[in-house]
Amino acid sequence: MNINLTLIIQMFVFATLIWGTMKWIWPPILAAMDERQRKIAQGLAAGEKGEQALTEARGQADTIIREARERATQIIDHAQHRANELVEEAKGTATAEGARLVAAAHEQIALDATRARESLRREVAGIAVGAASKLLGREVNAATHADLLDKLAAQI
């Protein structure tokens, strides 16, 4: 065991190794580690922010849903109201229309009855005149006995 030139060579190797580590190894690795640390910190902050935004958005969504529900209830109420109104209106219109139809039918009936009576009367007059002329054996002048015939017809 002795001290020899190996010492100097080893010192030289050691110095070179330290220099190489200092130049090519330590800075990039540490930079990458710091960068990752920064990224993780950013990621955590972003996550927290996102969570906060989510909470806020949930609150907003709740408000919007509540408003929408209220609005929907309002609309339904309004619609029901309007439907009732329409039904009432329709009922009124229908009643009026029915009454009108009934009245028109009544009128028509009355008119038809009158007409029928008129034609019947005329026919009866004709038959009466025919019968009378047969009885009398001669022509009965309808014109001459018009007032008689009319009286007869009125009696029927």
Next chain:
Amino acid sequence: MAAEEHAPGATEYILHHQSFLSNKAAHGIVDFSVVNYDTVFFSVVLALVFFGLFWMVARTVTSGVPSKTQNFIETLVSFVDGQVRETFHGTSRLIAPLALTIFCWIFLFNFMDLVPVDLLPWLARGGGIEHLKVVPSTDLNATFAMSLSVFALIIFYSIKMKGVGGFIGELTLNPFRAKNWAVQALLVPVNFILESVTFLARPVSLALRLYGNLYAGEMIFLLLAALTLGKGLDFLISFGGALSLVAQVILGLAWSIFHILVIVLQAFIFMVLTIVYLSMANEHH
């Protein structure tokens, strides 16, 4: 030594494992004409392993979802970064990469101790290489190279932060102070002796702690290997031989598992002490 209690050849075996692959035999404790090729070779290979792995990740590093390799590398980097931030309060672009390099490189040095102790030397012998020490941190040159580099940085940062005067003052004006300048002048040498011992103890303790732990660890592996060294099959199937074989396997396993802790711990201690020393150098008083 314990080795002498074992069968003949154990001493030779251990001494053989203690020899480096050098260009020539050294004369004396310090001989700068000698080079340990094995230490240089393995530390450069391990440096390339460290650098290659980290560089591969650093080139394709992403701040998105990391790959499993990147995850592993980032775990190491953030572990070292955490240690540096905890201890070192100045701003320096050097300290953290330095700490990472020290931790990984020393860990890889020490990890070579877990490779079966005879495997690589046996392969090398096949290639005609007689001696091979595979654990660079069992070479004082390797551990001192690191601790002296750290020591140089300590001096550099001390002078940079406090100036030459401040640095000298730190070595001479503590721990004893006096109002009277004459008394202070007498205290300066005392302070200097005390402080310089503390100061010089840092690189020495750094290097010797690492070296000592790994040297001892390797020695245990060698002693366990020597239990059945050079024994024939007749010995191994005898009662005593079978017993030593079982003991060797069980103790080797136990020591390997324990050693996993030691090698990480030693790398960690070297790194933390480096950070502590440099942060002390960097501080104002």
